[in-house]
Amino acid sequence: MSARGGVVEARDLGVLGCHACGLVSRDIGADHSHCPRCRASLHRREPASISRTWALLLAAALLYIPANLLPIMKTATLFDSHADTILSGVVVLWRSGSIDLAIIVFVASIVVPIFKIAVLALLLITAQRGSDWRRPERAKLYRMIEFIGHWSMLDVFVVALLAALVHFQSVARVDAGPGAMAFGAVVVLTMLASLSFDPRLTWDSPKAPRND
Numbered sequence: 458m459s460a461r462g463g464v465v466e467a468r469d470l471g472v473l474g475c476h477a478c479g480l481v482s483r484d485i486g487a488d489h490s491h492c493p494r495c496r497a498s499l500h501r502r503e504p505a506s507i508s509r510t511w512a513l514l515l516a517a518a519l520l521y522i523p524a525n526l527l528p529i530m531k532t533a534t535l536f537d538s539h540a541d542t543i544l545s546g547v548v549v550l551w552r553s554g555s556i557d558l559a560i561i562v563f564v565a566s567i568v569v570p571i572f573k574i575a576v577l578a579l580l581l582i583t584a585q586r587g588s589d590w591r592r593p594e595r596a597k598l599y600r601m602i603e604f605i606g607h608w609s610m611l612d613v614f615v616v617a618l619l620a621a622l623v624h625f626q627s628v629a630r631v632d633a634g635p636g637a638m639a640f641g642a643v644v645v646l647t648m649l650a651s652l653s654f655d656p657r658l659t660w661d662s663p664k665a666p667r668n669d
């Protein structure tokens with residue numbers, strides 16, 4: 458048994474944990490083994506976790522730009538029509554006195570996605586280097602973005618809520634702008650990126666094989 462950097466890993470003990478049902482079984486050393494209880498395939502580490510997570514994360518970061526710059530919805534009345542980006546929507550809500558709603562939209566649509574992207578990038582860079590910098594805190598950060606992930610659809614809900622509000626104000630037409638499409642893609646991509654990151658990589662040292 459050899460512990461790396463004071464951390465005893467499952468593979469040092471010759472066991473594997475099932476990601477689906479949690480059963481710990483003996484690592485028979487085969488490339489493709491299956492969980493004896495639920496038949497899910499077992500991996501010492503998720504295959505190509507780092508490169509897949511990077512790809513999803515970079516796509517999300519790129520789409521974050523049009524999601525914020527392009528109009529997320531277009532409203533048209535008899536008298537005028539205008540387009541709102543997420544940020545200008547927040548300003549409109551704030552000025553019209555819906556301060557709580559403005560804060561919810563700002564946090565859910567602007568702060569949360571950028572926080573998730575930044576945290577995942579940090580986890581990826583440190584995992585790639587096999588860094589032993591603040592491992593318990595990094596594990597906590599991962600659990601935090603996983604928890605936030607459960608609320609990801611809050612952003613979409615907020616957009617639906619906004620559309621409904623505009624309807625109540627007897628506006629003739631509300632259409633989703635191209636920014637809404639980009640925004641939806643950012644939500645889905647960050648969700649997939651946090652799913653494809655293997656949190657066990659946080660505990661790996663540089664000498665250990667990282668991607669298999």
Ligand SMILES: [Zn+2]
Nearest residue numbers: 475478492495
């Ligand atoms: Zn299982």
